[in-house]
Amino acid sequence: xxxxxxxxxxxxxxxxxxxxxxxxxxxxxxxxxxxxxxxxxxxxxxxxxxxxxxxxxxxxxxxxxxxxxxxxxxxxxxxxxxxxxxxxxxxxxxxxxxxxxxxxxxxxxxxxxxxxxxxxxxxxxxxxxxxxxxxxxxxxxxxxxxxxxxxxxxxxxxxxxxxxxxxxxxxxxxxxxxxxxxxxxxxxxxxxxxxxxxxxxxxxxxxxxxxxxxxxxxxxxxxxxxxxxxxxxxxxxxxxxxxxxxxxxxxxxxxxxxxxxxxxxxxxxxxxxxxxxxxxxxxxxxxxxxxxxxxxxxxxxxxxxxxxxxxxxxxxxxxxxxxxxxxxxxxxxxxxxxxxxxxxxxxxxxxxxxxxxxxx
Amino acid sequence: xxxxxxxxxxxxxxxxxxxxxxxxxxxxxxxxxxxxxxxxxxxxxxxxxxxxxxxxxxxxxxxxxxxxxxxxxxxxxxxxxxxxxxxxxxxxxxxxxxxxxxxxxxxxxxxxxxxxxxxxxxxxxxxxxxxxxxxxxxxxxxxxxxxxxxxxxxxxxxxxxxxxxxxxxxxxxxxxxxxxxxxxxxxxxxxxxxxxxxxxxxxxxxxxxxxxxxxxxxxxxxxxxxxxxxxxxxxxxxxxxxxxxxxxxxxxxxxxxxxxxxxxxxxxxxxxxxxxxxxxxxxxxxxxxxxxxxxxxxxxxxxxxxxxxxxxxxxxxxxxxxxxxxxxxxxxxxxxxxxxxxxxxxxxxxxxxxxxxxxx
Numbered sequence: 001x002x003x004x005x006x007x008x009x010x011x012x013x014x015x016x017x018x019x020x021x022x023x024x025x026x027x028x029x030x031x032x033x034x035x036x037x038x039x040x041x042x043x044x045x046x047x048x049x050x051x052x053x054x055x056x057x058x059x060x061x062x063x064x065x066x067x068x069x070x071x072x073x074x075x076x077x078x079x080x081x082x083x084x085x086x087x088x089x090x091x092x093x094x095x096x097x098x099x100x101x102x103x104x105x106x107x108x109x110x111x112x113x114x115x116x117x118x119x120x121x122x123x124x125x126x127x128x129x130x131x132x133x134x135x136x137x138x139x140x141x142x143x144x145x146x147x148x149x150x151x152x153x154x155x156x157x158x159x160x161x162x163x164x165x166x167x168x169x170x171x172x173x174x175x176x177x178x179x180x181x182x183x184x185x186x187x188x189x190x191x192x193x194x195x196x197x198x199x200x201x202x203x204x205x206x207x208x209x210x211x212x213x214x215x216x217x218x219x220x221x222x223x224x225x226x227x228x229x230x231x232x233x234x235x236x237x238x239x240x241x242x243x244x245x246x247x248x249x250x251x252x253x254x255x256x257x258x259x260x261x262x263x264x265x266x267x268x269x270x271x272x273x274x275x276x277x278x279x280x281x282x283x284x285x286x287x288x289x290x291x292x293x294x295x296x297x298x299x300x301x302x303x304x305x306x307x308x309x310x311x312x313x314x315x316x317x318x319x320x321x322x323x324x325x326x327x328x329x330x331x332x333x334x335x336x337x338x339x340x341x342x343x344x345x346x347x348x349x350x351x352x353x354x355x356x357x358x359x360x
Numbered sequence: 361x362x363x364x365x366x367x368x369x370x371x372x373x374x375x376x377x378x379x380x381x382x383x384x385x386x387x388x389x390x391x392x393x394x395x396x397x398x399x400x401x402x403x404x405x406x407x408x409x410x411x412x413x414x415x416x417x418x419x420x421x422x423x424x425x426x427x428x429x430x431x432x433x434x435x436x437x438x439x440x441x442x443x444x445x446x447x448x449x450x451x452x453x454x455x456x457x458x459x460x461x462x463x464x465x466x467x468x469x470x471x472x473x474x475x476x477x478x479x480x481x482x483x484x485x486x487x488x489x490x491x492x493x494x495x496x497x498x499x500x501x502x503x504x505x506x507x508x509x510x511x512x513x514x515x516x517x518x519x520x521x522x523x524x525x526x527x528x529x530x531x532x533x534x535x536x537x538x539x540x541x542x543x544x545x546x547x548x549x550x551x552x553x554x555x556x557x558x559x560x561x562x563x564x565x566x567x568x569x570x571x572x573x574x575x576x577x578x579x580x581x582x583x584x585x586x587x588x589x590x591x592x593x594x595x596x597x598x599x600x601x602x603x604x605x606x607x608x609x610x611x612x613x614x615x616x617x618x619x620x621x622x623x624x625x626x627x628x629x630x631x632x633x634x635x636x637x638x639x640x641x642x643x644x645x646x647x648x649x650x651x652x653x654x655x656x657x658x659x660x661x662x663x664x665x666x667x668x669x670x671x672x673x674x675x676x677x678x679x680x681x682x683x684x685x686x687x688x689x690x691x692x693x694x695x696x697x698x699x700x701x702x703x704x705x706x707x708x709x710x711x712x713x714x715x716x717x718x719x720x
Contacts, residue, residue: 192683195557195658197557210680218683221580226689252582254581254583256585257584257617260617298578302673303672303673303674304674311665313664313665313672313673314665315563315661316578320578322577322578323583329589
């Protein structure tokens with residue numbers, strides 16, 4: 001196993017210079033380019049063009065956008081302009097509106113002269129809170145990997161689907177958090193990275209793991225079941241987009257198939273996500289609407305040409321009928337545990353865990 | 361639903377002109393080009409370069425190669441030369457050696473003067489036998505689709521993985537045979553075609569179905585389980601590379617995952633293959649060796665560029681570790697029935713069906 005190195009972060013902020021540095025994710029995994037964001041307009045452009053992606057990261061970038069707006073001109077008018085422009089970049093992103101609302105509320109409660117300083121501090125707080133949540137998820141997951149390692153006394157083979165990783169968050173990611181913490185603590189792990197057609201987010205996961213010096217093997221989604229049959233997978237770790245109170249989890253298309261294979265081969269299957277992913281209004285799994293995405297995600301494939309330039313090839317003519325559901329739902333009965341910042345809960349105990357946490 | 365039209369055949373022969381016409385499968389699905397084979401050398405080149413592929417089709421092409429050799433020069437020396445060259449094209453293809461052995465045995469039992477005529481007739485017989493086998497498989501499968509249609513009184517949704525289709529055979533294919541027969545008999549069917557990464561043989565299936573005017577929808581492999589959860593699939597039809605006497609079936613990687621999803625959603629799952637696919641020496645499924653294929657099949661993806669030229673893009677650098685198993689094994693317990701030219705058998709009754717057939 002290669003030794004772990006300090007991994008590239010999706011976003012870093014420098015209080016002294018009031019600048020952000022981001023990974024331009026429109027170029028990943030085929031090129032790594034760091035961009036500097038200096039104005040709120042830079043932040044808006046980065047969100048709009050998807051140079052930053054993933055709900056937590058979008059929220060943090062927008063919060064810094066408000067802080068940068070206040071640094072330039074702390075009047076109500078200017079902050080309103082920045083707020084409206086930032087909000088309009090990704091209108092359906094819940095985290096974006098949530099982070100912007102926090103920043104506006106704070107700005108309205110303090111004198112103009114303090115806004116630049118205190119909005120920056122608040123953006124740092126939102127950034128740190130995301131990192132802390134994922135660190136806690138990672139610690140709970142790490143305990144499970146440690147237990148497996150004590151039992152098996154060899155490197156632990158982890159299979160993951162899609163990218164619930166560092167690049168969608170500030171640090172750690174969700175499903176990847178225990179992997180990074182295991183590597184940091186010297187626990188030997190090997191990750192099976194699934195391609196995750198049609199958008200091939202496995203390429204981002206592969207890039208992240210390589211960047212962090214963690215041993216891994218890439219495979220097409222079809223091969224995951226066979227690996228489990230062969231005893232090559234010790235645990236499956238995936239993220240989630242939405243979890244019901246009954247413990248059913250909506251995640252990237254194809255997750256359900258891996259949960260079936262894990263169940264069939266008696267392999268533990270964990271879903272890792274912050275508590276904010278649990279939709280306490282949702283009990284009935286059939287109420288989760290599955291987004292039908294553009295068929296061109298299937299018809300075209302992105303990669304690099306012989307000269308290393310990013311390009312794409314067409315696999316199917318535009319007129320071929322394609323179905324492209326973005327997510328599927330893994331029923332609670334196939335899930336060993338759901339790992340949040342609060343701890344590990346069997347799906348049927350999710351509600352009780354939330355209740356206990358609320359009482360504290 | 362579009363009306364069915366006469367589909368393009370992988371190979372046609374003309375006794376009057378002693379010529380073959382083949383689809384150049386190295387260009388599929390991105391271009392359709394028909395090539396003429398006039399000499400045994402043409403046949404050898406077509407097999408070697410994989411312009412013809414699929415065990416049955418390779419065997420038939422080689423048989424015609426011997427017939428064409430006899431037409432040019434029916435001496436033992438010349439036939440030996442052709443035999444050796446044809447055999448060397450794909451040394452591991454069982455059907456190739458089998459077909460060539462039949463042709464040699466016949467040639468050795470008849471006068472030189474009759475060889476051209478009788479070897480051609482024998483090649484026609486081998487060709488027809490393949491078509492007849494698949495037609496019988498198709499008829500047994502068709503009965504199941506008919507029964508589903510009588511029960512559901514709407515178009516029947518069939519999901520298929522990989523390409524167990526017309527292009528690997530002479531006509532009909534195996535898993536596709538009931539689909540073509542259903543379309544011919546006016547039964548309304550709709551086919552969900554899985555991409556089948558890494559080699560994307562779903563593109564060939566899609567091309568075949570479009571060529572035959574059969575309604576279909578293309579999807580990535582990850583989406584198949586979700587479609588089953590949504591009640592959008594009535595039956596799964598797949599081929600097989602090898603079947604044990606216990607009814608376990610080795611087929612293209614990813615088949616096992618679809619069998620799990622079909623089982624979980626109470627959807628019938630059928631494996632369609634000629635009796636020759638059943639390996640009566642194999643009882644223990646773990647004895648099936650799974651081929652680990654070149655990782656570049658995963659790292660590179662083929663398609664067309666904007667000008668319509670066939671090209672490829674690189675998704676992963678050459679140094680990224682990839683695992684690329686070619687097949688997986690679907691356990692008998694997940695298979696509703698195995699459909700051969702002899703009929704439909706539950707996996708546990710496969711041995712009995714073979715015994716009964718042998719007694720007749």
